[in-house]
Structures are given as structure tokens and as C-alpha cells.
């Protein structure tokens with residue numbers, strides 16, 4: 001196990017980074033221990049959001065969008081067994097259907113412009129971290145859609161099942177938008193303008209974010225700093241430091257909704 005991290009770059013997605021910031025120990029249970037799925041607790045709303053995204057992925061590729069296609073696709077995709085009882089599942093199904101109906105009515109991202117990628121995993125080149133022993137980092141992300149909009153801007157579109165909770169500045173401070181922005185330019189470098197758009201299906205709101213060159217550079221520095229901290233902790237575990245010493249648990253309110261609460265000895269009661 002010792003030194004094993006030297007050969008492989010650290011892959012960091014927006015979800016992994018958010019998890020690490022919320023609780024480093026939860027990140028370690030996910031990425032280092034790799035707790036198996038049957039020992040995790042997946043919140044019901046995540047199943048609902050996943051079903052909506054799976055249907056949208058199919059619809060956005062079609063040349064015509066019809067409401068009946070959305071319903072039949074949802075019926076095929078929906079995980080009825082993931083909910084505690086039939087009534088909860090039925091309510092979740094109706095929520096998912098309402099979100100899809102809203103998108104079919106105004107299908108943001110579909111139609112005009114040119115599609116470049118749908119649910120495609122994007123990666124940056126490896127960037128070296130502080131020293132050879134902790135290796136490098138690769139940012140990864142799978143946006144719902146990347147397209148060139150009718151004005152020629154390269155746009156990353158991410159659909160959200162819920163309502164917008166935060167303003168533009170708060171969204172710009174979020175890992176997801178910044179990483180999508182970085183990934184888009186690294187994969188398609190020759191565009192004069194880039195935008196990351198969050199499309200909120202519950203309200204039909206679209207919030208578009210743009211970044212200056214300095215903001216992108218600042219984000220890179222911030223991400224490299226966090227990545228280095230994670231890579232050092234990973235190396236410490238490989239050198240037999242206890243998991244909870246390298247990735248310190250952060251028990252608190254978030255434990256109630258934590259995927260790992262069934263297996264975590266440090267959870268807040």
C-alpha cells in the first residue's frame with residue numbers, strides 16, 4: 001500500500017470536492033474505503049433527481065420532443081423500489097413528471113445552436129501538486145449538456161430538479177460551476193466566450209455564469225490547494241496513519257442526511 005498514490009493522479013469531481021469540504025471523513029469513506037452501495041443510505045430525492053436526469057439525457061438527443069416520450073421514458077427509468085412506501089414513491093414520480101413537463105414546455109438547451117456533448121465525462125490534463133510524492137490532480141465532471149449557443153458562446157448546461165436557492169455570486173463560489181467552466185475551456189479551447197448555465201426545472205429559471213480570466217486562474221489555485229490537502233491525507237493513510245486522523249470527521253447537522261451514517265462511528269446523534 002505504501003506509496004501507491006504516486007502512480008495515479010487524484011481525480012476530483014465537483015461532488016467529491018463538496019463532500020470533502022462538508023466532512024473529510026465522509027470523503028474518505030467514499031473514495032478510500034469505498035464503502036459498498038448496500039451499506040450507504042441514498043436520500044429519496046436523489047433517486048428522483050437521477051430519474052429526471054436520465055430522461056432528460058434521452059430527450060435532449062431527440063430531434064423532436066414530445067410529452068408522451070417523457071412520460072414513457074420516466075416510467076421505464078423510475079426506481080419504484082428505492083422509496084420507503086408506495087405513497088412516497090407515487091409523490092416522487094409525480095414530482096419528476098412535473099419537472100419533465102416543465103422542461104418539455106420550454107426545453108432549455110435543446111434546439112437552436114450546436115450540441116457538442118450530452119452527459120459526457122470531461123477531464124483536465126494532470127496538474128502537478130506540491131511534490132512528486134503526492135503526484136498530480138485531474139479535475140473531472142459530467143455536465144448534462146455542452147453546446148454552442150446561437151450567439152456562438154460555448155455553454156455548459158446543468159439541469160437542477162429544485163428551485164434556485166442562491167444568487168449568481170454564491171453560485172460562482174460553488175465548485176461545480178467553476179469546474180465545469182475549466183473543463184469546457186480545456187476540452188474546447190478556441191471559443192471567445194464561455195458560460196455555465198444552471199436551468200432550474202421547478203421554476204423555469206436559468207442562471208448563467210461567466211468568469212474572467214483572473215477568476216479562472218484564482219479557481220485553479222484554490223482547487224490545487226484543496227487537492228494537495230487531499231493528496232497528502234491520502235498518502236498519510238497509505239503510510240498507516242489512521243483514516244480519522246488523516247481525514248478528520250466533522251460531525252454536525254449534516255450527519256442526519258449523510259450517506260455514510262450507517263457505518264460512521266463519529267456521527268452526531
Ligand code: SF4
Nearest residue numbers: 023026255258264267
Ligand atoms: S455521519 Fe457525520 S461525521 Fe460521519 S461521515 Fe457523515 S458527516 Fe461525517
